Amino acid sequence: MFTSQAPSMREGESGEKLLTIKPTTEMVIKRSTPISILCEAYICSAQRENTRLNEKYNPQQQKKQVSDFLVRPFFDTSVSSNITTQLGGHAYMPCRVKQLGNKSVSVSWIRRRDSHILTIDWLLFIADDRFRIFLVEPTCTWTLQIKYVQPRDAGIYECQINTSPKMSHLVQLNVVVPKIEIMGESDIHVMEGSSVSLKCVIRQSVRDPDYIFWYQNNKRVLDYGKGAKVISSERLDANTMVATLTINNAVRHDSGNYTCQPSNLDSASAYLHVLNVFITDLPRTFDLDFIQI
DSSP states (O other): OOOOOOOEEEEOTTSOEEEEETTTEEEEEOTTOOHHHHHHHHHHHHHHHHHHHHHHSOHHHHHHHHHHHHHSOEEOTTSOOEEEEETTSOEEEEEEEEOOOOTTOOEEEEETTTTEEEEETTEEOOSOTTEEEEEEGGGTEEEEEESSOOGGGOEEEEEEEOOSSOEEEEEEEEEEOOEEEESSOSEEEEETTOOEEEEEEEESOSSOOSOEEEEETTEEOOOOSSSSEEEEEEEEETTEEEEEEEESSOOGGGOEEEEEEETTSOOEEEEEEEEOSSGGGSOTTOOGGGOBO
């Protein structure tokens, strides 16, 4: 479709007649200019204008632009973007992309604190072998894994699609550091022949450790099921668990430094003193009120 205003005539500075063919065509005419030349000039101008309008409004191009917009990739925001894991555990950060039909489009993971590119599709770009990438094809979920998480791993990670413009989905990783202690004093005194329980309390524990080992003077304590030394553990609430070492009928060689060591976590220690029943074995400054029988 083409619309144009009629050509107009005006007088130039030298008295010649000027024919203006809108929007851009202007030519000098004289009285002797044939009418056929004027018509041809007008038709050429109209054709150029028609071409310009057709280039501006291209139905096929607009249809392609709409189609590209409707089928462009997007992130599934129903997937969790706030991940919490415990020190020493494994973190899994999912990035689910919908309508990723274009094979030329790549999915990348970037660590925001230093803009380090971690992965592009299946390729790893970090020397730290704790990082891995997994793809669940049916749901097109690219999951970044970090094994044996450390406090420095906490922060924001960006899942990016290299569309134009680029699209990003942010995931916050929180690292919880449990607190470990052996209840009571760091020095524990008991009389020979009595029983004593060492309780190792793990707070801010979002998951159970794979194991909890006890050591006496750097030698692992084993529970042989004979009742002399009994090891147990229980969870008190969602964030607290207790590991207990019970020593029945304590003897002098049970004295020593006892260490509670959960897997992938810090340790806690206390020193056990097993005292002989003879009063001469007590320190001169020892207070009998603190003896546990």
